[in-house]
Structure formats: C-alpha cells, structure tokens
Amino acid sequence: NAGVTQTPKFRILKIGQSMTLQCTQDMNHNYMYWYRQDPGMGLKLIYYSVGAGITDKGEVPNGYNVSRSTTEDFPLRLELAAPSQTSVYFCASSPDPYRDRGEQYFGPGTRLTVT
Amino acid sequence: QQQVKQSPQSLIVQKGGISIINCAYENTAFDYFPWYQQFPGKGPALLIAIRPDVSEKKEGRFTISFNKSAKQFSLHIMDSQPGDSATYFCAARWGSQGNLIFGKGTKLSVKP
Numbered sequence: 136n137a138g139v140t141q142t143p144k145f146r147i148l149k150i151g152q153s154m155t156l157q158c159t160q161d162m163n164h165n166y167m168y169w170y171r172q173d174p175g176m177g178l179k180l181i182y183y184s185v186g187a188g189i190t191d192k193g194e195v196p197n198g199y200n201v202s203r204s205t206t207e208d209f210p211l212r213l214e215l216a217a218p219s220q221t222s223v224y225f226c227a228s229s230p231d232p233y234r235d236r237g238e239q240y241f242g243p244g245t246r247l248t249v250t
Numbered sequence: 251q252q253q254v255k256q257s258p259q260s261l262i263v264q265k266g267g268i269s270i271i272n273c274a275y276e277n278t279a280f281d282y283f284p285w286y287q288q289f290p291g292k293g294p295a296l297l298i299a300i301r302p303d304v305s306e307k308k309e310g311r312f313t314i315s316f317n318k319s320a321k322q323f324s325l326h327i328m329d330s331q332p333g334d335s336a337t338y339f340c341a342a343r344w345g346s347q348g349n350l351i352f353g354k355g356t357k358l359s360v361k362p
Contacts, residue, residue, distance in 0.1 A: 175259065175354055177353055193349070225294070229348075232347065237284070
C-alpha cells in the first residue's frame with residue numbers, strides 16, 4: 136500500500152492564479168481531510184469528507200474548494216491564490232474516527248508559496 | 251472553546267532525560283486525546299492516545315497522563331533519545347464526525 140499520496144510536493148504560485156492539490160489514498164478509507172500547517176500554529180482543518188459525494192467545511196475553508204467523486208481521491212482547489220495561502224498542506228485519511236485508535240493517516244504534504 | 255493549548259513551544263532535553271509536554275482544554279465534549287509525532291519534511295503520525303476515563307496510558311517510553319478534573323493532559327518521554335527529536339502535537343476529538351482539534355505543537359530537540 137502506498138498509503139496517502141499528495142502531488143505536487145512543492146509549488147510556487149503567483150497571486151491570483153489557481154491550482155489543484157491532489158490527494159489519493161489506497162486504503163479504502165471513508166474519511167478524508169485537508170489541513171494546512173503554518174509555523175507555530177499547528178494543523179488547521181480546511182475541509183473534510185465522510186465518503187464519496189459528501190464534503191463539509193472545517194475551521195478555515197475560505198478560499199478553498201473540494202470535491203469527492205471517488206473514495207480514493209480528495210482534491211483541494213485554490214481559486215485566486217493569495218499570499219495568506221502560503222502554507223504546507225496535508226491530506227489525511229481515516230477508516231473511522233470512532234473505531235480502534237481513530238487514527239488519521241497523513242500524506243507527505245505539499246509546500247505552497249504564493250508570491 | 252474549540253481549542254487545545256499546548257506548551258512549551260520548544261524543548262531541549264539531554265539524551266536519557268525526561269521530556270514533558272503539556273496540553274489543556276476547556277470543552278468537556280472532547281472524548282479522545284491523541285498525540286501525533288512529526289519529523290521534518292514528513293506528515294504527522296499517531297504516537298499514542300488516551301480516553302478521558304483513563305488516567306494514564308503507557309506505550310514503551312511514551313506515557314500520557316490525563317487529569318480530567320483539571321482538563322489537562324501531558325506526554326512524557328522517558329529516556330529521551332536523539333531519534334525522538336521531532337515536533338509533537340496534542341489533539342482532541344469532538345463532534346459526531348470525530349474531527350480533531352490540534353495544539354500548536356512542541357519542537358523537541360534531544361541533545362546527545
């Protein structure tokens with residue numbers, strides 16, 4: 136199993152550009168998440184999904200959009216990139232947050248710079 | 251209050267020493283408290299977790315102490331090793347979807 140994979144690893148965007156961060160998991164997990172990590176600020180939940188076709192906002196959804204057409208994929212769309220979206224983005228998946236240890240499995244991250 | 255307060259922000263410990271990281275919360279609806287470990291350039295990974303009806307959970311050199319009345323919990327790393335150098339995040343689970351609220355993280359450096 137590859138686990139959770141994210142592409143690209145690094146990206147530089149100009150202000151106003153758009154892009155999609157890709158996330159794929161091969162563990163057949165229903166739950167998927169997007170977080171952003173800023174220095175000294177921990178992980179903030181952007182969006183999450185509890186299954187294909189179902190998404191919901193997290194703590195910091197403004198400026199982002201998601202879709203979940205399959206169990207495996209959970210892309211994050213940035214429209215009109217702003218410097219405030221400079222961050223490291225992590226995708227995660229979980230079989231069930233209330234089962235076993237409720238573990239979330241994280242991808243390796245995408246480092247995004249908006250200039 | 252949907253937040254978890256974590257301290258210290260950074261910690262330097264000598265090899266063989268004990269590392270202690272503290273977290274506090276206000277929301278009594280939180281029902282599960284995991285700790286995640288993150289190495290540079292990697293995503294976080296679950297290290298150890300505890301339920302609020304348990305006062306202590308030990309896995310190897312890692313122990314969580316939980317004080318429900320004080321709404322505080324802490325991670326203790328015994329016999330700290332240079333390989334433990336990483337950023338540690340406490341978290342709390344809440345809501346019907348089981349989402350996590352993360353603390354701001356503690357960067358641990360273990361000196362040889």
